[in-house]
Amino acid sequence: MRLLNFKKLSSLDLVGVGLLIFLLLVPYVVPVVLNDFWVNIIAELMIWSLFAASVNLLFGYTGLLSFGQALYFGMGAYGVAFGFEYFDLSFWPAFLLGVSLGTLFAAFAGIFAVRLTWHYFAIITVVFSLIFYFLAVGTKELTGGDDGLPISVPPVLKFGQFELSLFDLTFQYYFIMVIVGLAFYMKWRVLESPLGRAFVAIRENDKRASLIGLNAYKIRYLSFVLSGLLASLSGVLFCLFSRYATAQNLFWTVSGEGVVWMIVGGAGTLFGPAVGAALLIVLREELSMYWEHYLLIVGVIVIVVVTFAPHGIMGLIKDLLGSRNSKLTGSDNGELLEKQGGTGNE
Amino acid sequence: MASTRRSFLKSFLAGGVLGQTINLTFAKNLFAGTSGDPIIIGHQCELTGGISSWGYWLNKAAEEAVKHLNSNNGIAGRPVKLVTEDTETNPPTGARKFRALVQRHKADFVLGSVHSGVNLATVPIAKELKTIYIPNGMAAEMTGKKGNRYTFRVGSDTYSQAAAGAEWATKNLGNEWTFLFADYGWGWSHFNEHKPILEKIGAKVNPPIAVPLDAKDLLPYLAKIPKSTTQLYSIFFGSQSVALYTQSKSMGLDKDMARYSVLCTHEAISPKDIGGASDGVNLLEYHPRMLKYKDTPHNRKLRDLMGVDEADAREKGSKRILAGSHFWQVWESVFFIQKAVEKSGWKSKKDTPDFIQALEGMKVSESFEHPQGDKYIRAKDHKAVINFHMSKVENGEIHVKHQISAGRIEKFFPARYDFTKESF
Structure with missing residues (x-):
C-alpha cells in the first residue's frame, strides 16, 4: 500500500502520481487545450509504451537484446483481425485470440532463441521476424499482404440498446489506458516476485545464478514468453486502435523503434521505455509537420542520450529529483538493484 | 557604407514594412475574389520513402490545383x-x-x-471520422469489398486496368498468358482481376509465378515460364522491374513472347535511363507520357505548370520524370471536390451527405480541370470510368498504339458493390 502513503512518496513517485492524474483527465482537458488528435496520440503512445516495455523486460531485466518483438506484436494484431474477419468472433474472443496467437509464437520462437545470448540472440530474433514478415506479405488472400487487412471493430460490451464501442474516442482512450495499466501492473508484480529477481540475477551473471540453483534457460524462456505476451497485447491494442492489421507490423524496424524508445527512456526501469516512447513520438508528431527528414534529428537525440545519459531519461530525472531511494550512482542498473534489494522498477 | 546600430534598425524596420506590404498584396492577389473561412483540403502524400518519386508529382499537382482555384474565385x-x-x-x-x-x-x-496499403489503412477511419477520402492507390478493394460511402476514386484500379487491357492484349499480343510478379498484394491483385476476364474471353492462363520480394536475380523464375507462353504479364516495382526487363531481354524472351505490363511499373522512370532494357514492352497507360498523343491546350498548360518537356516528361532543370499516369488524379480530385461542393451547396462537414450524393454518378467533360478526358464516377461502387491507352516502349520513348475508350471497358467492369445503400 506504498502508493497510498503520500508522506513516504519520493519526488519521483509524486511526478508519477501527477502523471497519472493527467492521464485520467486527458479526454476532457486535451481537446479543450489542443484538439482531439492529441487524445488519440496519447492513446497510441500508451500502446507503444507497452510494446517498449516488452523489449525492456527482455533487455533491461534479463539482458537479452531482441530485434524480433515485432513478430509477436504483428501476430497479436493479425490474431484479433482474423477473429473479426474470418471467424466472425465478437470482441473479447477475438481479443483473446490475438493475445494467444502472439504469445504462442513467442513460446515457439523462444525454444530456439533463448539457447543463445547477445548478438546471436539478436540475430535469431530478427530472422524469425523476417521469415514471418515475408510469409505475411506473400499470403495476400489471408493477411492482405502489404496492402493489409482493414477491420470492423464490434462493440466491446453490449446490453440491449446500450453498447460501449471503440468508436467513442473517450471510451477508446480509457479502454486502452486500463488494459495498458493492468499490463504494467502485471509486469511490476512479476518483477517484484522471486521470478523477477531471477531475471536480474541471470542478466548480471548467469553462471553465478546457476550455482545458486537457477536454471538460466528456463528463466530466459519465461522472460521471453512473458515479453511476447506484452508485445502481442500491444499488437492487439494497436490493431483495435488503428482498425487495421498489416505485414508492416512484423518488420524488424518496428522492433528497432522499441529498442530505441527503451534506450532513450532508460533500460531496466519500469516506466523508462514509456518516457522514451512519449518523448520520441511527440517529437515525431511535431517535427514531421515541418521537415520530412525529421528522423535525422531523432537520430541525433538518440546519440546524445546514449552518449551523455547512459541510463536514459529516467536516469536523468532520478538524478535531477534526487530521489532518496533510487538515485543512480553506480555504473549500471545492477548497482541500483543491489542497493534497493529489488529490481529497479519504480 | 558603415552600418551603425541606428541605421541597421532603420533598414530593418523599413524592410519589415515593405515585406509585410508585399506579403499582403501577394496574399490578396493569391485569394482574389474569395471570402469567408477557407475550405481545407488535406493531402496524405508520399514525400519520403519508397514511392516519393511519385509523391513529389502528386504534391506538385495538388499545390498547382489549389493555386489555380484560389486565383479563380476559390470554391463557391x-x-x-x-x-x-x-x-x-x-x-x-x-x-x-x-x-x-x-x-x-x-x-x-x-x-x-498513392500507396494502396496506406489507403486501405485509412478507408475505415475516413468513415469513422465522416470525411471524404479520395485515394490514388491501385488496389481495387478500397472501392470494393473494403470500401464505404466516404471513399471515392477518380482514376483507375487493378479491376479497371484488367478490364481495359485484357481483350486488346489477347487479340493483338497473344492468347496464352503467364503472370510473373513480385510476391505481394499488388501482383496478386493483377492476377486475380485478370484471370476471370481472360477465361471469359477464351484466353489460356498458366499458373502464376510469384517472385520473392528480396530476389535480385530473376533468371530462376524466368526459366519457369512455359515455352508455349505468347504473352508475359509482369508486375514489379523499382529495381526488380529493371531486373526483369534487363534479364528477360538477355534471355531472348522478348523474341519468343510479347511482354506486357501496366505503366505503374515504369512510372517516373524514363526508358532511356535504363539503357533501353524495356524497349518492346507494351504498357497500359492511364494518361500518355508523351504530349503528342494528347496534345490538347489543357494538357499543354498543365504540363507547363508541372514544368516538364514534351517527350520524356522530364522536369526542366532536374532528372525527375513526371508520374504521368497518376499526377492528374490529384489535380482532377481537387476540381471534383469543387464541383460537388458547388452542386450540393456544401457549407461545412455536416453537409457531407449532400456532397456524397452530388459526387455519386458525377460526369465531367474533358477540360483544363479534367485534362485526362471525359469520365464519370459510378454511383454504386464509387469507381471512375475512364479512358486508357495501350502503348509500347520504342527507342527509349513510350508511344501510344491504341486508344481504349471508357465505353468499351464497362462490359468487363460491372459494379460489384453498391455503397449507395449504405447509411451516412
Whole structure:
C-alpha cells in the first residue's frame, strides 16, 4: 500500500502520481487545450509504451537484446483481425485470440532463441521476424499482404440498446489506458516476485545464478514468453486502435523503434521505455509537420542520450529529483538493484 | 557604407514594412475574389520513402490545383487551403497522418496517398471520422469489398486496368498468358482481376509465378515460364522491374513472347535511363507520357505548370520524370471536390451527405480541370470510368498504339458493390 502513503512518496513517485492524474483527465482537458488528435496520440503512445516495455523486460531485466518483438506484436494484431474477419468472433474472443496467437509464437520462437545470448540472440530474433514478415506479405488472400487487412471493430460490451464501442474516442482512450495499466501492473508484480529477481540475477551473471540453483534457460524462456505476451497485447491494442492489421507490423524496424524508445527512456526501469516512447513520438508528431527528414534529428537525440545519459531519461530525472531511494550512482542498473534489494522498477 | 546600430534598425524596420506590404498584396492577389473561412483540403502524400518519386508529382499537382482555384474565385467563393502530411510510404504512419489532417488541421476533404496499403489503412477511419477520402492507390478493394460511402476514386484500379487491357492484349499480343510478379498484394491483385476476364474471353492462363520480394536475380523464375507462353504479364516495382526487363531481354524472351505490363511499373522512370532494357514492352497507360498523343491546350498548360518537356516528361532543370499516369488524379480530385461542393451547396462537414450524393454518378467533360478526358464516377461502387491507352516502349520513348475508350471497358467492369445503400 506504498502508493497510498503520500508522506513516504519520493519526488519521483509524486511526478508519477501527477502523471497519472493527467492521464485520467486527458479526454476532457486535451481537446479543450489542443484538439482531439492529441487524445488519440496519447492513446497510441500508451500502446507503444507497452510494446517498449516488452523489449525492456527482455533487455533491461534479463539482458537479452531482441530485434524480433515485432513478430509477436504483428501476430497479436493479425490474431484479433482474423477473429473479426474470418471467424466472425465478437470482441473479447477475438481479443483473446490475438493475445494467444502472439504469445504462442513467442513460446515457439523462444525454444530456439533463448539457447543463445547477445548478438546471436539478436540475430535469431530478427530472422524469425523476417521469415514471418515475408510469409505475411506473400499470403495476400489471408493477411492482405502489404496492402493489409482493414477491420470492423464490434462493440466491446453490449446490453440491449446500450453498447460501449471503440468508436467513442473517450471510451477508446480509457479502454486502452486500463488494459495498458493492468499490463504494467502485471509486469511490476512479476518483477517484484522471486521470478523477477531471477531475471536480474541471470542478466548480471548467469553462471553465478546457476550455482545458486537457477536454471538460466528456463528463466530466459519465461522472460521471453512473458515479453511476447506484452508485445502481442500491444499488437492487439494497436490493431483495435488503428482498425487495421498489416505485414508492416512484423518488420524488424518496428522492433528497432522499441529498442530505441527503451534506450532513450532508460533500460531496466519500469516506466523508462514509456518516457522514451512519449518523448520520441511527440517529437515525431511535431517535427514531421515541418521537415520530412525529421528522423535525422531523432537520430541525433538518440546519440546524445546514449552518449551523455547512459541510463536514459529516467536516469536523468532520478538524478535531477534526487530521489532518496533510487538515485543512480553506480555504473549500471545492477548497482541500483543491489542497493534497493529489488529490481529497479519504480 | 558603415552600418551603425541606428541605421541597421532603420533598414530593418523599413524592410519589415515593405515585406509585410508585399506579403499582403501577394496574399490578396493569391485569394482574389474569395471570402469567408477557407475550405481545407488535406493531402496524405508520399514525400519520403519508397514511392516519393511519385509523391513529389502528386504534391506538385495538388499545390498547382489549389493555386489555380484560389486565383479563380476559390470554391463557391471561399478560399482553399491545402495541408500536406507525409506518409513516409508506411501504412500505419499514413493512417495517423490522415487523423492529423482531419482532427488537427480540420481538413474538410482528404486527397489520398498513392500507396494502396496506406489507403486501405485509412478507408475505415475516413468513415469513422465522416470525411471524404479520395485515394490514388491501385488496389481495387478500397472501392470494393473494403470500401464505404466516404471513399471515392477518380482514376483507375487493378479491376479497371484488367478490364481495359485484357481483350486488346489477347487479340493483338497473344492468347496464352503467364503472370510473373513480385510476391505481394499488388501482383496478386493483377492476377486475380485478370484471370476471370481472360477465361471469359477464351484466353489460356498458366499458373502464376510469384517472385520473392528480396530476389535480385530473376533468371530462376524466368526459366519457369512455359515455352508455349505468347504473352508475359509482369508486375514489379523499382529495381526488380529493371531486373526483369534487363534479364528477360538477355534471355531472348522478348523474341519468343510479347511482354506486357501496366505503366505503374515504369512510372517516373524514363526508358532511356535504363539503357533501353524495356524497349518492346507494351504498357497500359492511364494518361500518355508523351504530349503528342494528347496534345490538347489543357494538357499543354498543365504540363507547363508541372514544368516538364514534351517527350520524356522530364522536369526542366532536374532528372525527375513526371508520374504521368497518376499526377492528374490529384489535380482532377481537387476540381471534383469543387464541383460537388458547388452542386450540393456544401457549407461545412455536416453537409457531407449532400456532397456524397452530388459526387455519386458525377460526369465531367474533358477540360483544363479534367485534362485526362471525359469520365464519370459510378454511383454504386464509387469507381471512375475512364479512358486508357495501350502503348509500347520504342527507342527509349513510350508511344501510344491504341486508344481504349471508357465505353468499351464497362462490359468487363460491372459494379460489384453498391455503397449507395449504405447509411451516412
